[in-house]
Amino acid sequence: MSMEPQVGVLPSQALEGMIASGAIRARTPILPEQVQPSSLDLRLGAEAYRVRASFLAAGSATVTSKLEQYRLHTLDLTRPAVLEKGCVYIVPLQEELALPADISGKANPKSSTGRLDIFTRLITDEGRQFEIVPAGYTGRLFAEVVPRTFSVVVRQGERLSQLRLFQGDHQPSDQVLHEIDSAEALVYLPDETRGEANIANGLRLSVDLAGIDDSPIIGYRAKKHAPLIDLSRIGYYPTEDFWDPIRRNESRTLVLDPEDFYILASRERVRIPPQYAAEMVPYDPTIGEFRIHYAGFFDPGFGYGSGDILGTRAVLEVRSHEVPFILEDGQIVASLVFERLLERPRALYGEGIGSNYQRQGLKLSKHFRAPANG
Numbered sequence: 001m002s003m004e005p006q007v008g009v010l011p012s013q014a015l016e017g018m019i020a021s022g023a024i025r026a027r028t029p030i031l032p033e034q035v036q037p038s039s040l041d042l043r044l045g046a047e048a049y050r051v052r053a054s055f056l057a058a059g060s061a062t063v064t065s066k067l068e069q070y071r072l073h074t075l076d077l078t079r080p081a082v083l084e085k086g087c088v089y090i091v092p093l094q095e096e097l098a099l100p101a102d103i104s105g106k107a108n109p110k111s112s113t114g115r116l117d118i119f120t121r122l123i124t125d126e127g128r129q130f131e132i133v134p135a136g137y138t139g140r141l142f143a144e145v146v147p148r149t150f151s152v153v154v155r156q157g158e159r160l161s162q163l164r165l166f167q168g169d170h171q172p173s174d175q176v177l178h179e180i181d182s183a184e185a186l187v188y189l190p191d192e193t194r195g196e197a198n199i200a201n202g203l204r205l206s207v208d209l210a211g212i213d214d215s216p217i218i219g220y221r222a223k224k225h226a227p228l229i230d231l232s233r234i235g236y237y238p239t240e241d242f243w244d245p246i247r248r249n250e251s252r253t254l255v256l257d258p259e260d261f262y263i264l265a266s267r268e269r270v271r272i273p274p275q276y277a278a279e280m281v282p283y284d285p286t287i288g289e290f291r292i293h294y295a296g297f298f299d300p301g302f303g304y305g306s307g308d309i310l311g312t313r314a315v316l317e318v319r320s321h322e323v324p325f326i327l328e329d330g331q332i333v334a335s336l337v338f339e340r341l342l343e344r345p346r347a348l349y350g351e352g353i354g355s356n357y358q359r360q361g362l363k364l365s366k367h368f369r370a371p372a373n374g
Helices: 012-021 063-070 111-115 174-184
Strands: 024-026 040-043 047-051 071-076 081-083 088-098 103-109 118-124 138-147 152-154 159-167 203-206 217-222 243-247 253-256 261-270 276-282 290-292 296-298 312-320 325-328 332-340
Touching (some): 063 071, 063 138, 103 296, 111 312, 118 159, 174 332, 253 261, 253 312
Antiparallel strands (some): 081 152, 118 138, 203 332, 217 261, 253 325, 276 296, 276 332, 290 312
16 A cells, blocks of 8 residues: 655645644634635634735734734724725734644635735734745734725625645645646646646646637626625625626737736636645746736645546636736636645535535636626
């Protein structure tokens, strides 16, 4: 019998073990639905602090001590509160950590957070980097939250970000990707035929500007002056109040206007096999003045199911900086890096755990009703 690797991402059952041991703890009980196949959802605490600017609590500083310097005012999240777009908030999270010496972590916004353009990053005490939890960290966790496009209504317990934990020194490998693709097929094309995986510093993804299933709508651009979005309202808001649909043109191109926020989709339908987790990363800052705005975690089983799903498209949150930029259909825009799990999680993405985006095409966040044009 082969030995399971001692280096890799902690699956759901290992996260549950960490909760049981007190390595992950909270002031209110951690809910079963917070535990995802390869990550833990983090909950907002009872207060949010509006601050003058973003910061890190580097050196020997604590986030709490920095808040004393930079706080402008305090919001009570035990009742619904508005986070205004363009403002910076620090929110103490309910979860705290007491990690073993060989366990480290990395955080990302949840899918719906990114699709609403809510810039969210994890901060730790004495932290030198956003989103990174050093091995053996003991202490509180904080979220920096900056709504970029829409002002939002939040409350205590809302889950904007997620934490993935790693045992040992994890190193993504293109060799591993080639092995997975050979055994499992990582990529399917829009017509559900197997595609050739473009692997170079991760699995490269390209943008679809031709339209999914012959739809004339290839993307959405966020409206500048939209109403409030209450994050507790699912399937509630009419799309047309918040988004302008973008129609396919003959040249299969899209001009990105500086600082506008776009939702697009990948051409490839990707699969994450059960023993792996993935993360989307910006492809290369030298390829243009745009970037895929939010890194994102992809859980084991995404686009795979029980082996019966021929891939799912990745949704791309895109913003151009400084200058207008022309995207072309099929242009490489991002990559997925894969990490092996210590063991297969008990439940995969989409298997009765309330996964919202398993069979997505071009899909906005779960807060919106399906657009009238489909």
